[in-house]
Structures are given as structure tokens and as C-alpha cells.
Amino acid sequence: MFVNSRWPLLLPSFVLFCLASMVVLSVSVGPMAISFVDSIKALLVDWVSWKSPVSTQNAIVVSNIRLPRTLLCLSIGGILGLTGAVMQGVFRNPLADPGIIGVSSGAALGAGLGIVIFADLMVDLPDWLQLSTVSFFAFTFALAVCLLVYKLGTSSQGSSVVVMLLAGVAISAIAGAGMGMLTYIADDQSLRDLSLWQMGSMAGSNWISITISSITLVFLLAVFMSSAKALNILLLGDAEAVHLGIDIVRIKRRLIFCCAVGLGVAVSIAGMIGFIGLIIPHLVRLLVGPNHQRLLPLSAMLGALLLLLADILARTVMAPSEVPVGIITALLGSPFFIILLLQQRSKLGI
Amino acid sequence: MSNVTKSVLHCQQLNYNIAGKCIFNDLNLTLDEGEFLAVLGPNGAGKSSLFKAITGELKPTSGTIFLNGEMRNSINMSEIAKTLAVLPQSASLSFAFQVIDVVLMGGLQADCGQAKVQALADAILVEQEIDHLRIRSYPTLSGGEKQRVHFARVLLQLAVGNKNKPQLLLLDEPTAALDINYQHQLLKSAKHLAQTGVAVIAVLHDLNLAAKYADRIILLKEGNICANGSAKQVVTTENIREVYGYESTVINNAEFSHPIVM
Numbered sequence: 001m002f003v004n005s006r007w008p009l010l011l012p013s014f015v016l017f018c019l020a021s022m023v024v025l026s027v028s029v030g031p032m033a034i035s036f037v038d039s040i041k042a043l044l045v046d047w048v049s050w051k052s053p054v055s056t057q058n059a060i061v062v063s064n065i066r067l068p069r070t071l072l073c074l075s076i077g078g079i080l081g082l083t084g085a086v087m088q089g090v091f092r093n094p095l096a097d098p099g100i101i102g103v104s105s106g107a108a109l110g111a112g113l114g115i116v117i118f119a120d121l122m123v124d125l126p127d128w129l130q131l132s133t134v135s136f137f138a139f140t141f142a143l144a145v146c147l148l149v150y151k152l153g154t155s156s157q158g159s160s161v162v163v164m165l166l167a168g169v170a171i172s173a174i175a176g177a178g179m180g181m182l183t184y185i186a187d188d189q190s191l192r193d194l195s196l197w198q199m200g201s202m203a204g205s206n207w208i209s210i211t212i213s214s215i216t217l218v219f220l221l222a223v224f225m226s227s228a229k230a231l232n233i234l235l236l237g238d239a240e241a242v243h244l245g246i247d248i249v250r251i252k253r254r255l256i257f258c259c260a261v262g263l264g265v266a267v268s269i270a271g272m273i274g275f276i277g278l279i280i281p282h283l284v285r286l287l288v289g290p291n292h293q294r295l296l297p298l299s300a301m302l303g304a305l306l307l308l309l310a311d312i313l314a315r316t317v318m319a320p321s322e323v324p325v326g327i328i329t330a331l332l333g334s335p336f337f338i339i340l341l342l343q344q345r346s347k348l349g350i
Numbered sequence: 351m352s353n354v355t356k357s358v359l360h361c362q363q364l365n366y367n368i369a370g371k372c373i374f375n376d377l378n379l380t381l382d383e384g385e386f387l388a389v390l391g392p393n394g395a396g397k398s399s400l401f402k403a404i405t406g407e408l409k410p411t412s413g414t415i416f417l418n419g420e421m422r423n424s425i426n427m428s429e430i431a432k433t434l435a436v437l438p439q440s441a442s443l444s445f446a447f448q449v450i451d452v453v454l455m456g457g458l459q460a461d462c463g464q465a466k467v468q469a470l471a472d473a474i475l476v477e478q479e480i481d482h483l484r485i486r487s488y489p490t491l492s493g494g495e496k497q498r499v500h501f502a503r504v505l506l507q508l509a510v511g512n513k514n515k516p517q518l519l520l521l522d523e524p525t526a527a528l529d530i531n532y533q534h535q536l537l538k539s540a541k542h543l544a545q546t547g548v549a550v551i552a553v554l555h556d557l558n559l560a561a562k563y564a565d566r567i568i569l570l571k572e573g574n575i576c577a578n579g580s581a582k583q584v585v586t587t588e589n590i591r592e593v594y595g596y597e598s599t600v601i602n603n604a605e606f607s608h609p610i611v612m
């Protein structure tokens with residue numbers, strides 16, 4: 001354990017430092033070579049209008065292409081790490097990742113429906129409204145799946161891993177069929193957009209998506225942090241939480257609703273990016289323990305770090321072409337998931 | 351009506367039916383400030399259901415429960431948590447909290463500052479002799495140690511709760527996971543709390559422990575109170591035969607203040 005009560009800010013500061021370095025790396029890496037120093041200068045030009053001899057071309061690449069993408073990675077990664085941690089708390093189960101229990105697939109199906117069916121209606125709308133509509137569809141479906149899986153898999157004893165995972169399989173299958181149908185009826189433009197959802201990519205970054213996802217991240221962090229103590233106590237069990245004076249129905253409803261908002265936004269902007277919500281809270285628990293007051297902010301920070309790292313890999317491994325970042329996180333995450341299953345095998349009784 | 355307003359807990363004509371089966375029937379129970387009540391009875395007698403009706407986990411089919419003269423249903427949850435604390439039979443917590451974190455969860459409803467809560471928790475850890483477990487990870491503890499940690503959590507809940515009204519502590523088979531030393535230690539702590547004015551209800555299996563610590567014992571059979579009174583009145587060969595169907599020998603020895611069941 002790296003819990004250090006005398007230096008509680010040591011780990012967060014270290015993670016922040018890593019994040020800052022990764023941001024610099026992220027804006028330096030790409031088909032056009034820009035040195036670290038130049039990219040830092042370009043960033044400074046952008047933010048504090050600092051006059052410097054950086055070539056304008058570099059500055060444009062950094063501030064118009066790479067910076068938005070980097071910021072989007074941070075906010076989406078933060079949302080994914082945060083919702084993963086909260087869902088595991090609400091389900092009282094460390095395997096409750098939004099991707100694994102089918103919530104992301106549900107959200108993707110919602111986003112797909114929004115894209116294909118309402119494509120004609122939305123052409124005239126401004127960009128931010130189009131994105132909001134798609135997000136709303138994704139949110140609605142994510143919420144429905146969350147509630148369904150929760151009802152199916154949870155009893156007063158906590159949630160049943162087996163039922164939860166099987167529900168995830170079933171829901172992913174339904175969502176897969178739905179996506180198949182949508183692909184079949186979609187026109188060319190919608191088809192292109194749809195393929196993004198299925199693999200997950202940060203390529204669609206713009207200032208609108210950054211604004212929406214950042215606001216969502218801040219909103220979620222505020223709501224979840226205010227419920228952090230209650231989340232800890234929920235882990236004791238429903239009856240014990242009630243005895244300590246927590247209105248569990250109300251708080252769970254609020255937490256699940258907010259998770260669905262986060263996933264709806266993340267999925268509609270960046271598509272299906274799996275496993276961040278699974279890996280990150282696990283790592284953070286190993287580092288600082290299960291207390292949500294520390295777990296939540298660190299999960300957001302490390303989620304942002306991991307997605308940024310995965311996106312840098314996605315941009316570089318097959319440069320100049322790009323691998324969808326969802327493939328990278330799946331490659332990193334699936335072995336991790338298998339290790340977790342092995343660890344939990346005795347508990348699952350398999 | 352006077353005992354309704356004065357007593358800490360008053361259950362009035364509680365009925366509970368599930369799937370056509372009557373679990374308890376027209377049950378009346380009153381508990382005063384500082385009283386230690388033990389509830390005993392054979393398996394399926396309705397002990398747990400009665401316990402859950404008082405904690406609010408279970409809604410009785412009819413009847414009313416009063417806490418300090420107020421209807422239980424009309425008090426909000428955080429106010430109840432300041433008056434009524436519950437030690438569960440076992441709590442399943444699989445996340446690696448440190449013992450001190452689990453104990454501090456009892457301080458959720460505290461109106462005083464964090465430092466005060468921390469100080470109270472520290473004192474309770476020492477008093478319950480689990481200070482050496484303070485930074486141990488909860489899932490690595492033995493069953494008995496877990497039970498003692500939860501008892502400390504419940505003690506903190508009462509310590510930070512509403513001291514202006516008499517409080518109520520419910521213990522559900524608290525000694526099941528404990529060795530003989532800690533069985534007595536836990537019940538002694540509960541007894542000590544009762545002497546400071548907290549009303550205590552303990553569901554117990556061991557007649558001897560009940561006879562030693564409780565001020566009053568009730569014997570439940572098929573949802574009815576068969577006997578209600580002091581240990582000497584309740585713990586008799588006849589009552590044990592009637593309720594449990596077991597032929598026992600009860601020794602009333604002048605050396606001990608309470609009867610002993612063999």
C-alpha cells in the first residue's frame with residue numbers, strides 16, 4: 001500500500017506530473033515531427049499569448065489538431081475511470097465494468113439509433129445540438145441497461161457476478177444485433193459514423209465535444225465526491241447502510257443515473273472504449289485502498305492518463321495510419337480481465 | 351398511553367404474515383431507558399423477523415412501532431440512525447478497507463467535527479481491545495475479529511448520535527462468531543452501555559449468557575411471547591420444555607445471581 005498519511009498529496013501530485021508530461025508527449029507525437037520544446041512553446045503561445053519564434057505551422061498543428069484531441073482523451077478517460085469506480089461500488093462488485101456488463105453496448109446502440117434514424121432530421125441542427133441528441137439517446141439506453149442489469153443481478157447479499165456477466169453477454173448480443181440492423185439500413189454517411197462507435201476513436205475531437213465532455217466530467221466528479229462517504233458505506237451492505245441512516249434507494253438511483261449520463265456522453269463522442277473503467281479503479285485500490293474519497297479523484301486522473309497513453313499508441317504503432325483506440329484498450333484490458341477472473345475463481349465457485 | 355411516550359421502544363400489536371403464514375401475532379413489547387432485554391426462542395420462532403421489524407428492514411403487516419414516543423415511520427432515516435444502532439449477525443465486506451476506516455463509518459451522522467469523531471473512534475478501539483488491528487485490512491480478519499470491529503463501529507454510531515434522547519442498541523446473535531472470552535467482553539460492554547441509559551435488545555441463543563447479562567428475558571415460540579420477566583422467572587425447566595421441547599436441569603445456586611441451565 002502506498003497510503004501515506006503524512007503526505008496525502010504525494011500520489012496525486014505524482015499522477016498530475018505524469019499527466020502533464022503525457023500531454024506534452026501527446027502534442028509532440030504525430031506524422032509531423034515537432035520537438036518537445038517547440039510543442040511546449042506552441043502550447044504557451046496558445047494559452048498565454050506568449051510571443052516566441054515557433055513556426056506558425058507547428059503552432060497550428062499543436063493547437064488545432066493535437067491539443068483538442070489530447071484534451072478530449074483526458075476528459076473521456078476521466079469519465080470512464082470515474083464511472084467504472086462508481087459502478088463497482090454501487091454493484092458492490094469489482095468486476096462491474098460498464099463494458100463487461102453491457103452498458104457501453106447499450107449506449108452504443110442508442111447512439112447508433114440516434115445517428116441513423118434521425119440523420120435526416122438532424123442535418124439542419126447546429127453541431128452541438130446534434131451531438132447532444134445522440135448523447136441523449138446513448139444516455140437513455142445506458143440507463144435502461146444499468147437498471148436492467150442491476151435488477152437482474154443484485155440481491156440483498158450484493159450482486160451475483162455470474163448473473164451480472166451473463167446479463168452483459170445477453171445485452172451485448174442484443175445490442176450487436178441492433179447495430180447489425182442499423183449497419184444494414186444505414187446510408188454511406190451514417191455507415192462511416194457508425195463504424196466509429198463500434199471501435200472507439202478519438203479522431204472526432206472538436207471544441208464542442210471537448211466542452212460537453214469536460215462539463216460532464218466536472219459534474220460527475222462533484223456529484224460522486226459528495227456521495228463518497230455513502231459509497232463507502234454501501235460496500236458494507238444495504239441493510240447496514242440503512243442502519244447508518246442512508247437512503248439507499250435514492251442514492252443508488254442518483255449514482256446509476258449519473259453513471260448513465262457519463263457513459264452516454266463518453267460513448268456518443270468516442271465510441272466503445274472498453275476496460276478503462278475496469279483496470280483503473282483496480283489499480284487505484286491497490287495503490288490507496290477502497291476509500292472512495294481517494295479512489296474517485298485518482299480513478300479520474302489515472303483514467304485520463306491511460307486513455308491518453310492508449311491514444312498515443314494508437315497514433316504511433318502503425319503511423320502514419322491510425323489504429324482505433326478501442327482496439328488498444330481492449331488489447332491491454334482483456335488479459336487484465338482474465339487475470340482478475342483467475343483471482344476471483346475461488347470466490348465465484350467455478 | 352403513558353408508557354408509549356416514556357419508553358424507548360414500544361411495539362403495539364405487531365402482526366406479520368408472509369405467504370399466508372403468521373410469523374408473529376399481536377405482539378406487544380415495551381422497553382425502557384437503560385433496560386437490557388434478551389430475546390430467545392427456538393429456530394423459526396420469529397426472533398429475526400421481530401428484530402428486522404424494529405430495525406425497519408421488514409414492514410409489519412399491521413401494528414405500530416414507537417421510538418421515544420414517536421411513530422417510527424414518521425422519523426427520517428438519519429434521525430433514526432442517531433438513536434438506533436444495529437449490530438448485524440455478519441456483514442459481508444469484501445473490499446480491503448482498513449479496520450479504522452470501517453469503524454469510522456459509524457461516525458457518518460456526526461454533528462461534531464472530524465477530529466472529535468476520530469478521537470472517539472480511537473478511544474473505542476482501545477476500549478474494545480482492537481487497537482492492534484487498526485490498520486489491518488478488513489477482509490483478512492477472522493470472523494470473530496470482524497464482529498468486534500463492527501461492534502466498535504456501532505459503538506461509535508451511538509457515541510456520535512443524539513444524546514438528548516435515550517438510545518437503542520440492537521444486537522443480532524452478537525456472540526455467534528466469538529470465543530468465550532469475547533462473548534463475555536461484548537455483553538459486558540453492552541451491559542455497561544445499558545447502565546449509561548441505552549436500551550439494549552440482544553437476540554441470543556445461549557440461555558446462560560442471557561440469564562447472566564439481561565435485566566429481562568422474553569421467550570418467543572411461533573410468534574408469541576411465552577414468557578417475559580427476569581432470568582429467575584423465565585429460565586425454568588417448565589418454560590424450556592414448553593418452548594424448546596428439551597428436558598433441561600436448571601440450577602439455582604446461591605453462589606450465582608442467576609439460574610444456570612444444564
